Amino acid sequence: MADDALSGTFAALADPTRRAMLARLVEGEATVTELAAPHDISLPAISRHLKVLEHAGLISRGRDARWRPCRLEPAALADADAWMEPYRRFFGSRLARLDAQLRASASPTAKEQ
Amino acid sequence: MADDALSGTFAALADPTRRAMLARLVEGEATVTELAAPHDISLPAISRHLKVLEHAGLISRGRDARWRPCRLEPAALADADAWMEPYRRFFGSRLARLDAQLRASASPTAKEQ
DNA sequence: CGCATAATTAACACATTCGTTAAGTGAGGA
DNA sequence: TCCTCACTTAACGAATGTGTTAATTATGCG
Numbered sequence: 210m211a212d213d214a215l216s217g218t219f220a221a222l223a224d225p226t227r228r229a230m231l232a233r234l235v236e237g238e239a240t241v242t243e244l245a246a247p248h249d250i251s252l253p254a255i256s257r258h259l260k261v262l263e264h265a266g267l268i269s270r271g272r273d274a275r276w277r278p279c280r281l282e283p284a285a286l287a288d289a290d291a292w293m294e295p296y297r298r299f300f301g302s303r304l305a306r307l308d309a310q311l312r313a314s315a316s317p318t319a320k321e322q
Numbered sequence: 323m324a325d326d327a328l329s330g331t332f333a334a335l336a337d338p339t340r341r342a343m344l345a346r347l348v349e350g351e352a353t354v355t356e357l358a359a360p361h362d363i364s365l366p367a368i369s370r371h372l373k374v375l376e377h378a379g380l381i382s383r384g385r386d387a388r389w390r391p392c393r394l395e396p397a398a399l400a401d402a403d404a405w406m407e408p409y410r411r412f413f414g415s416r417l418a419r420l421d422a423q424l425r426a427s428a429s430p431t432a433k434e435q
Numbered sequence: 436c437g438c439a440t441a442a443t444t445a446a447c448a449c450a451t452t453c454g455t456t457a458a459g460t461g462a463g464g465a
Numbered sequence: 466t467c468c469t470c471a472c473t474t475a476a477c478g479a480a481t482g483t484g485t486t487a488a489t490t491a492t493g494c495g
Contacts, residue, residue: 287413304403366444374482
């Protein structure tokens with residue numbers, strides 16, 4: 210993996226187990242054991258997936274007695290999302306169309322904020 | 323790399339050289355040599371990066387005499403973009419806010435299309 | 436044909452990734 | 466104190482990824 214932030218983020222997303230973990234975390238904080246439950250791999254493997262997600266800035270981990278609650282960190286995903294921006298006009302997503310719509314209806318001198 | 327489509331897409335995006343190639347292709351078709359030009363790696367390495375992008379469905383390649391013109395294929399990126407959808411409310415992107423705005427102004431019985 | 440150009444395939448080295456099992460850490464509870 | 470629970474670290478093996486150089490394929494041209 211290249212060591213820039215975006216590469217780390219995309220590399221972290223390139224694994225279904227890790228994406229499933231993020232999907233779980235969208236519902237709220239979870240402990241390591243809770244995140245491990247749906248998966249058929251060992252706890253050390255889970256632990257390393259979490260380390261990858263944490264290193265990529267996709268999650269952060271706290272401490273609650275014996276538990277390490279994990280939560281979603283939005284910034285890294287936001288960066289990945291921002292990277293997509295120039296491509297949206299190509300795949301004509303609903304959001305891209307929305308965006309175009311907004312630009313069209315906005316004041317022509319309006320600055321992006 | 324896991325062999326599902328999304329994993330392949332994200333794995334392909336997890337390399338700066340390949341992202342640079344996509345960025346170039348957003349400007350239009352390009353040959354292998356043109357795509358290679360800005361990078362300081364051998365042509366075989368470039369060729370394999372292109373194979374990764376093609377296998378991920380991010381580009382397709384035609385034939386024009388000796389040249390293999392590459393072009394962006396939107397579908398794979400669109401899928402990656404769609405995957406992000408549930409997370410947008412977390413990182414409060416402009417597009418997410420736009421989306422919320424549209425939903426609010428749409429008829430409450432309107433179905434997603 | 437014979438040669439140059441565009442690109443790919445082959446063969447190899449090296450690093451990283453992802454899984455395993457076994458051992459270690461640190462906080463709570465009997 | 467000793468045990469258990471939640472989790473991490475260590476050590477290892479198999480597979481994959483990325484780069485190299487050398488050889489190969491395929492097309493166009495004199």
